[in-house]
Amino acid sequence: MKKSKPNKSALNEKEGIPQPEFISDLVVKNIKGYRKIQPSSDELINGILKGNISDLSRAITLVESTNPEHLAKANEIIGACLSNANKSIRIGITGVPGVGKSTFIEAFGKHLTSLGKKVAVLAVDPSSTISHGSILGDKTRMEELVKDKNAYIRPSASGETLGGVARKTRETIILCEAAGFDTIIIETVGVGQSETAVHSMVDFFLLLKISGAGDELQGIKRGIMEMADAIVINKADGDNIKKAKLAKTEFNRALHLFPAKKSGWMPIVSTCSSYTKDGIDAVWKTISNYLELTKSNSYFQEKRKEQNQYWMMETINEQLKNHFYNHPEIIDLLEKKKKAVQNDELSPFAAALELLSTYYK
The missing domain is CATH 1.10.287 (Helix Hairpins)
Incomplete structure (x- = not known):
């Protein structure tokens, strides 16, 4: 009888380190005291510009803080980093809950790092309207990407902010760009038709869909569909390949009903599988073609100014x-x-x- 291989998924509970019989009160006091020491603005700025992930994370925490005392320090850091920003490609990825955004982003992010890209993923988790808490479990769901030295994942709670993004996502983009990340991916909470704020802070807006979810009817709706620069039918593997191809055809028909975009770009519909990695390279090729067009006709620069x-x-x-x-x-x-x-x-x-x-x- 073959022994089953142990599941290495981070979602499984692992045996912890046994606690010692006693813990020194002095050691605990020293550790707590060290954690309370806040680096100066100059220290954080220098660390960010050198690509120090710890300093980047600390600066983002300051930016996201609602404490009025942190506001001046956060503004000072953002101001100093601004001249080193705007050198990345910003990609917004949205879709209904369950479409496989996190799995797609991990596969897509790994593909980008294999091309030599430095990828920052800003994952926004929905906050409870009752407890105001948020799970922030995206690092667990992207366990391969989180171990990649050329990737950085920062989960944030949406809080009371509408539009699928967190309150300080825009400022966080600036800090990540200053830290040397050339590709910024924003994963939104996935709330559907009202998820539009992310469109105002990215260069390319990608909408993930799954087959069999009212494809053509959803396709002719305004709002989020009209904003998409590309639609990708995810989970196109196994018995679902035929359905995904049918959905692709239906979306292509629906897109012809929309008016032409100012960018001069015609949205592309494609299929992919985050599990088998089929079609992931085609998504990046689509984004590259879009960037080439919009930079050549100056739409890219004008959109950044408007944003x-x-x-x-x-x-x-x-x-x-x-x-x-x-x-x-x-x-x-x-x-x-x-x-x-x-x-x-x-x-x-x-x-x-x-x-x-x-x-x-």
Whole structure:
């Protein structure tokens, strides 16, 4: 009888290291003290520019922090890294939950690193609206890519941000580019038709689909389909190959109903298997052809400029919102107005106007 080989998947529980009978309180104190030591902005900037992953991760944590004390330090780091940014290709990858985004990105990322690319994956996990927590399990699901020395995976929680991205994804892109990553992949939460914010921060927008999910009907819907620069039918392996080819034909028909893109590019529909790796190289060839076209007709540069302007306006909106809710008078008055609205003593519109009038005084 053959012995079954042990499963090496990171998803399996592994035997841990036995704890010693006693732990020195002094050692614990020293370790905690070391973890509390925060490097200066200059130290983090120098580390990022040298490609130090630990410094990059620490800087991203500062950028993502909601602590007002971290804001100035984060802005200083981003400002210093800006001149070393904008040297990468930014690829957004989206699709409904279960389409196989993480598996695809691992196969695609490994293909890119085999070509000598340095790949940063910014994976956005959905946050619970009840507990506000997030699993952040993308590193576990990309266990081969995470071990690649030319790849970096950073999971982030979406928080209250809509549009499939995290609150500070745009700034994180800048830091990763400054650290020397020439290909940035943004994996979105996969919320479907409302997932559009990622389109405003990437050069190429890839939509993953699976066969047998209302292909042609979904294909003629506006919104996210209209934004896609390429549609890839994933899981085209085994008995599913025929269905995937049929879905490809249906999507190609649907795409002809959309108006021409400003870029002059006609979206490509292809099939691939993240399991067998078939079609993965064709996806990169499609992206390369798109980049060649858009750089030659100047659309690439113009789109980057428009995106920078868009994110300036988004930052203004975010800062105004934060300033409003952190205003001392608003904090006290807001709770009173909430109770008045709940008790039908005041309409929501009148309450909002009173709060805004107080803020603008």
